[in-house]
Amino acid sequence: MAEKKDILSMSLAELTETVTGELGEKKFRAGQIYEWLHIKKAVSFDEMTNLSASLRLKLNDTFCIKRLNIVRKLESAIDNTVKYLYGLNDGNIVESVVMEYSFGLSLCVSTQIGCKMGCDFCASAIAGFVRNLTASEILLQKYEAERDLGKKISRVVLMGIGEPLDNYDNVLRFIRLVTAPESDGISMRHVTLSTCGIVPRIRDLAGEDLSINLAVSLHSPDDVSRSRIMPVNRKYDLASLMSACRYYTEKTGRRITFEYAVIENVNSSSADAKKLASLFSGMISHINLIGVNNVKERDYSSSLSHVEKFRNELVKLGVNATVRRKLGTDIEAACGQLRREYERSRGEMIENSQ
Template sequence: MEKTDIMSLDLPELEARLEAAGEKKFRAKQIYKWLHVKRIFDFDKMTDLSVQLREHLKDNFCVNGLFVQKKLESSIDNTVKYLYRLSDGNYVETVLMEYSYGHSICVSTQVGCKMGCRFCASAIAGFVRSLEPSEILMQIYETERNSGVKVSGVVLMGIGEPLDNFDNVVKFLRILSDSSGNNFSLRHVSLSTCGIVPRIYDLAELKLQLTLCISLHASDNEARSEIMPVNRAYNIQELLGACRHYIDRTGRRITFEYAVISGVNSSDKDADRLSDLLRGINCHVNLIPVNKVRERDYHTASSAVADFAKRLGKRGINATVRRTLGSDIEAACGQLRRDAAKRETENGGADA
């Protein structure tokens, strides 16, 4: 009999499983505390449970862990990048970032990505599958264990498109924030999407109080469709309509991410057009120097981002430039996984 991944069960599901096995409902909260508060994954060590229940857990459930395949530590700003190997041999990346207010973690939601954004390394090694709730959650738990720090912010901005893995991501958020477990406030969670419009409407109805970040990256449909194929399905006007609905339903401000790419979207005309698009929307613009990707020739001129920010500011748009972290360890997601996948292909499936 195939065992159930217990870390992917929310509390009501675990309660139902235990009741079906003849156990008291309250036992689920005890188990949840062991798993999500004490971070004990060995059922034999859950000492306030009966031997009979512990045997039932061992016979019917498992904990799918992940393993540190590679760890890079920045000598510039203490950013740490992890390449995690999943139980099926696939890889994902996680980045731990240090700020003055604490530590934030950038987690992956898929093995690879289908979206095909031209400036991103995540899709180069190909899409394999979506992550289970437990595999997203365990990136946080294992990183905290390995680093010895407590994470105060979570960013769903690693490998993959979170809204393309909607059900598992929402379940992960519910498990993460459950008061019987980790009790993490979703106000300290940011979810970044390239703009899958129907799912933005679905997310709005859940009113989760997280921060929605929209990867916009262009101010007109022609340019956005060229660098972000998703725009051919959901254009800028449809996307901004969904964003206005999200703000109305949740009361939350949206962040628009804009990677400034020289010769593509960095002109004064682009800044003026972006200002016109966003005027009247409760938002913040996060400008990003485009990450260097070996297979792409996109770059950002040294002064382009600051000039773009000034132009937006003069037009009344609140914009800041994202601090670049981990530049000496290629902290932008996708590059370690791509290299690991390439090595395995070259070695016939055995990682060197």
């Protein structure tokens, strides 16, 4: 028996082709089905009551509608941040975070289960890489959160577990689905993709005609220290990364945000500030400073006063720099933390039961 098609990963054009060709139905039926899935957020074909029973049976035989199950939900008592740990059909788990701002709700989604990049200060990489998420599994992080909260999410950032550009095809499919005008899609300008610096894919992304925001995790102003804390730099050094970034801004006209985790005694000296200023010279850019997250397996730290001091040094050098507001500190909202703790406790339970 043929494997059922993942209907939530299909564009309206792809769905129309299958519905009219393989199922022999009229074209308008595909639009009705798409509306049930992406606007009404139906979780079964039986809910699609304006379709005939025979068509619903054919749909059920041809397609599957994936779901994510909420394994854990943590709610911040400080700032209304909500963190979800989702169970997938294959037993893996993934997490996402909903953050509340004055403009509405923003969702940080994961794009992979685990991560290959191995950044030294990041909790996501500690458990290792398992697999890429499909477009529907990324999309469902938004749909399941909206179902649970009863509110619409207006912005999406691809900054959770995983490297988005290492899952390029599924991520692009997700972006086009979540911004599709046929659904209740959000504006592309409300989508931000964060990468640690996969140089060839940054260049590819420049040609995709997407008006999304690009954020690049920089975290060091020179090759020696960046290669030490970010292994990706050993393959794509700063010269090639900055060349790709300049190409991206020239091709798209879009400003790049550079993310920078400030780590005391590692990347935040006065000399580092001068190197950063030189790196951004003549480029449309913005640097977003982040106090490094406390990861139990790593001995990195930074105080807010130290981050502010580093920002002031950058501003004096003409760099457009801001400090990112930390949200959900009371629920370990940094990516990878909840998944890691859950996997650890699950492993202990299995070990104790043997």
